[in-house]
Amino acid sequence: PTPYEVWVSEIMLQQTRVEAVKDYYVRWMASLPTVQALDNADLDTVRKLWEGLGYYSRMRHLKEAASVIVRDFGGELPRDPAVLATLPGIGEYTAGAICSIAFGLPIPAVDGNVLRVLARLKADDTDILTPQARDQATRSLAKAMPKARAGDFTQAMFELGALVCLPKDPKCEGCPIRDLCRAHKEGRQRELPVRVVKTKRKTVDLTVLVLYDGKRFALTPAKEEGLLAGMYGLPTLEGKLPLGEVEGQLRLKGVIPRMIEELPACKHVFTHVTWRMIGYRCLVDRLPEGTIGATKEEIASTYALPTAYGGYKKWIV
Template sequence: MTDMVYEQRDNEKEERLVRNLMDWYYQNQRDLIWRKTREPYRIWISEIMAQQTRITAVLPYYERFMKTFPTLKSLAEASEDEVLKSWEGLGYYSRARNLLKTAQIIQVDHQGDFPQGSAVLKKLPGIGEYTAGAIASICFDEKVPAVDGNVQRVFARIYENRMDISIPQSKKLLTEFVREVMPERETGIFNQALMELGALICIPKIPNCESCPVQGLCEAYKKGTQAELPVKAPKKAAKQESKTILLITNGAGEVLLRQRTEKLLGGLWEFYMIEEDLTEEEVLVYLEKIGISLEKITYIGAATHIFTHKQWNMKGYECKVKDGKGIDGFSFYAKEQIENLALPTALQFFRNWLSEESQIGFSV
């Protein structure tokens, strides 16, 4: 099928879709803490956290973040290090940096009042069309769609639309269709109901069709093609990168760290990292060349971490130095200092090992 499927309007079907979906949502929605409020600051934080992260994983981070930054003003006045530390473990750290930028813009340019229109929201760092639609509809009753992957999957199956959802034009056409279908009132409830259906019932691969409130309207269900939809071009294979992680420690139990300036994981702290796979003997030679003498080297183990387009294949060593000499760009940090630094999830395996072996107290 082509995009024409969304131009073949059926008012009766659309009315049943809206009614069945919203009735189901009122009875079956999850009890999520941010659904108890329409305060835009809290809805904004929850929506940003939920991007590319499972809701069950978000909950403890949301509560921790809101406890640390209960108001937009408190977030706007925070340092980047404080925000990254509170975000630690959620990944995709550009989201945290954009939260800080947006909070500062709202505090200065809008006198601390959250902008109400989706058009204005989309101009803020880290707020795209989906997030703007979610905030504007949930908090301000604006009739604007919030189309994410869940919503694309739901409509692809209901209308058996075989357009590639990775093509921008596909999402654009669906967004305009949803705008026409959605009710005049309770637009935020409608958007949340669509997201909830995609998250709980119309899930990838094997949907729970027997519990679906719109089963009778679903073309894919009638034809048995649910597993084929939505159509999406396969992702490119992740680029493989080898890393050797060195946990360089001195006699005082301090650890050598630096704050990253690269775009990836920028602002987070890391152990000494070599951009290749080295054996223990090769590590010794490498450190001798840069003037570091070791008292002891211990193999820690291997770990992998997958980013959006690349995969780090890592193995690590603890390297105890004789003289406590540092390396340019790196400094030794004591236990109480490290507890306040944000380290990336990618290095959690090595951080945890150091915590257990050396009693360096990292929070996880």
């Protein structure tokens, strides 16, 4: 694979299952096969290709990094992991994956799969979510990594964790390093690794509005920062508001509702927050100031909406 292909695939696979990524990756590469193509693409095209994949800052960082690579490195990803790690969205792990898989350099790449494999291999009770565990794993991999086949080694470690050394039900009977695994010998493979999760997911109540003026629907402009940075949205109010209050909020914005229809409640779970949503579909005399008016055809082809609004997207008809 080319460095660009490795980079895009690794960014897409961050906190996302392989099965969910496959179709997105194929579509992306068909539309944006090179760093130069990504740099030249307009942001709406990139947003649309990423629509539904989640963690939208990844998409924004890819676009920003492509511009830096074209401007400062002649369109070629740098081979130095320290330089790679200065690019938007590329950390130590992604830099290691690119260097080892694409360039064949013996640079460790430590992800959750690798941390799990090493914790079981050594029967290590260290919390794998700590920096100490990651540093220790990086040192261990650096010592074990063959210089001649660094990329194969990196991918083998990924595959071992993803297909064999599974989080809840490790397939020890088919593991090629079972005889070396202390956790297996001690019967502790299901106890390890240790993961101390400290963050409690909070819940936020929201009211989502599908506003329609007879021709166009209202979209909120993409924000630079925040949970859905880089993506368009639907007008959203804090709290679960009754119909009368929604009507009042619209009138405060100078919008007269001609018809309001209550929509089903929806929920979307992010990593650290859960959105509990109720919705209304409103026919209005005009769209609120500050929103973007788009037809259903334009939303389908051009304007990317996050998965969080998926339960209400079907009402854009």
